Amino acid sequence: MHTVHGQLQGLKPSQLKQLQRLYHQRLPGDCLTTPEFAQRLAAISTDLAKPVCAYINRRGQVIRVGVGTPRQTQIPPLELPRYGASRLSGIRCVATQLKNNPPGTSALTAMAIQRLDALAALTLTGSGFRRRGGGDVGYVKQAYLANLVPNTHEASWTVSPPLSLDALARRDFLAMVEELEAEFQREFVAQQVEGDRDRVLIVGMRTAELDAQQFEDRLAEVGRLVDTAGGIVLQTLQQSRSRPHPQTVVGSGKVDEIALTVQTVGANLVVFDRDLSPAQVRNLEKRIGVRVVDRTEVILDIFAQRAQSGAGKLQVELAQLEYNLPRLTGRGQAMSRLGGGIGTRGPGETQLETERRAIQRRISRLQQEVDRLQAHRSRLRQQRQHREVHSVAFVGYTNAGKSTLLNVLANAEIYTADQLFATLDPTTRRIAVTDENTSEVRQFVLTDTVGFIHELPPALIDAFRATLEEVTEADALLHVVDLSHPAWQSQIRSVMGILSDMPVTPGPILLVFNKIDAVDGETLDFAAEEYPQAAFVSATEGFGLTTLRQRLLQLIDYAVVGTD
Structure with missing residues (x-):
């Protein structure tokens, strides 16, 4: 019939x-x-x-x-x-x-x-x-x-x-x-563009709690994330609503516009600027006809590409599984995620088509591995403390220049690129600095940590707790800020918000404004007035590094005195 x-x-x-x-x-x-x-x-x-x-x-x-x-x-x-x-x-x-x-x-x-x-x-x-x-x-x-x-x-x-x-x-x-x-x-x-790159349509939904500039910054960041993940942004659509639609996030008319734009520009992936529920993804994919992913899934994909060490891959797999476990039911065609593209990579991808219990057992085993990783890092930190080697951890928004700064301070050779989350695995390097007041050569270690981002996905915070402990256990923190970024003030607030949510209060923090060579005088004057205790450097040009080394010694002294 x-x-x-x-x-x-x-x-x-x-x-x-x-x-x-x-x-x-x-x-x-x-x-x-x-x-x-x-x-x-x-x-x-x-x-x-x-x-x-x-x-x-x-x-x-x-x-x-x-x-x-x-x-x-x-x-x-x-x-x-x-x-x-x-x-x-x-x-x-x-x-x-x-x-x-x-x-x-x-x-x-x-x-x-x-x-x-x-x-x-x-x-x-x-x-x-x-x-x-x-x-x-x-x-x-x-x-x-x-x-x-x-x-x-x-x-x-x-x-x-x-x-x-x-x-x-x-x-x-x-x-x-x-x-x-x-x-x-x-x-x-x-x-036509490269056939192996996703052709992406970005969809942003603005609610009352975001002002116009915050919304534009958020959309620009999603575009950077897509670019870092290997996709090409073809177009961006926006909608303002008092609250997200429970079934489709955006309104029905906007869903039709998205579907129409997908066909017009030839997109094969739609990325939303916010987290989506499994039901919302299912409804959107049914009406639009191509894969739909949210911001968190793009970040997880970037982490899957960036993880190089065994520990990094372990934590990425755990984060992917914890994120995808509640999203297995009803994924339909979207459950088959072995075809390549944003949201499909990583060591955990094949687990998405196994039974829920098998995934839960895998998560339990991975959590045990992360616990062992935590214990291992804890022993390394105890050894440094026993030798009275003080440590400073670099924190900051992703792409603020933390790895570049560590390279020039400690003659390291960490991979750097003008990308979000260019480096993922934490790196520790020893540095020797001559104290200008006493002529004493003092040694301590610098640790580069994973970059932060606005609304860091909870799955990543949990999976990377072994890495993030480097932040809470360090004697002091160096908060690196990209002063050339239009949203640098918002990025400072995001990083400080993440640090304040950590279970252990981190040590004293020195704010370091990086990339001052790409900033106009008005911005420099404003930042100096707002943050008079901050240091100003350019890691690529070498500006302000001598002063920064001395400020690091002062920071460690202050941290040590504060703990005595």
Whole structure:
């Protein structure tokens, strides 16, 4: 029994059978429709006093029949054939409409979301019309033909002037589609990027607690995260709401806009700027038709790429499993995450398709390993304390320049890059500094820690507790700030918020403003006035490093005196 979709309330069994019989129709491949099929569709629509849509593939088979507008009867994205940005879906829609107007924006948007080969809109001679004696006129008054046109920036389509049914049926449909797809291919090749990189659409949702600047900074940071993870940001969409929609975060109209933009720009991944519940991901993927991930999942993916040591990989796997465990139920197609791309990498990826109990056992084993890692780091710290070697831990927002600063202070060779979370594994280096007051050479250790970020995912905080203990156990902290970043004040607040939430209160903190070579004088003066005790350096240019070394000695002395 073939399924009839859409607005079926109040239909008689005989009317449903008429609709189901449409599935048995077979149209010539080179015709968009035949006069006979169009008149039959229009007759049913007139009888129902409702619009009717028939979806037909290129073999001329009717694959979907629905009662309602193209928007109300459209094929869910996940049920559409897989096609690239250079192709159409291979499906056309012949739709009736009760008003004698060209197809509206809603119908054209539905066409674009589904990337239909064409939309033929048939207007009727009048509701309640019955066939006249000779049967010459039929039920179709006139028709409009709509199709997509290539445009990588916005949804674009063209709608014909009113056509007679015979003129519509005489159109060489296959030639029209081949010409269109050749244009899409040329446009796609001109815009094509590396095939192994995700093409990302970012979606931001602003609520009342965020002002305009904070929201823009947040979206910019998500863009940096996507870039660091290896994706390419094609476009960003925004919406303001008093609170997130419980099912889809953004409103229904915005979901349609996202789906339309995905098809228009050729995105294969949608990234939201906030955490999503499993139900929200499931609902969004069903309506949009591509993978949907949240900010935390992008961060976890970056960590999976950056972890080099066994300890780092262990902690990343634990974080991934703890994050994904409550999200296993109902993931559907999204549970198969071995295809590559953002949100799919890492040592924990294959665990997502195992039973929940097996994952829980794996988490328990990993937590035991992390406990052993904590014990090992604790013994190393005790050895340093026994030798009276003091330690300073570098903290700060990701990409503030902590690793670069450690490299120049301790002649280390830590990997650095202008990326978020460029280094993940903690690194400890010994440094010798001559005290200018006593000429004594004093030694202590510097430890580079994982970078912080606004709303650091709880799964990471828990999994990286062995690493973060380097912060709480250090004698003092060096809080490195990228003064050239537009949101440097917000980043300071984020880092201090994370430090204040730690179970053990860290030692004294020296604020160090980095990258002063890329800052104007007004910003420097403002930062110096707001934070008179801070140090100002440029790790890449070598500015202020001599003064910083002496400030480090003073910081350690202050920390040691404070603990005596």
